[in-house]
Amino acid sequence: MAVCEVCGNDYDKSFEVVAAGNRHTFDSFECAIHRLAPVCEHCGCKVVGHGTEVSGRFYCCAHCAREAGGAEATEVSDRI
Numbered sequence: 001m002a003v004c005e006v007c008g009n010d011y012d013k014s015f016e017v018v019a020a021g022n023r024h025t026f027d028s029f030e031c032a033i034h035r036l037a038p039v040c041e042h043c044g045c046k047v048v049g050h051g052t053e054v055s056g057r058f059y060c061c062a063h064c065a066r067e068a069g070g071a072e073a074t075e076v077s078d079r080i
């Protein structure tokens with residue numbers, strides 16, 4: 001039994017996630033994503049998949065990286 005740190009729900013199937021050495025408790029993946037997922041620097045959506053990192057910035061896809069990153073991101077492509 002643990003209380004979700006995002007919504008405060010006390011749920012018997014809550015789970016823990018260790019990210020960057022910090023332990024977090026959530027009742028759902030939705031709450032875990034809300035708390036932990038990086039945000040795309042271009043369109044602002046939560047990066048739930050692998051995403052794309054260019055120069056320390058996170059993007060949800062290669063398209064956003066190219067749109068926002070300029071010249072240095074032109075080589076970026078989605079890994080299929």
Ligand SMILES: [Zn+2]
Nearest residue numbers: 004007027031
């Ligand atoms: Zn929650």
Ligand SMILES: [Zn+2]
Nearest residue numbers: 040043060064
């Ligand atoms: Zn995006």
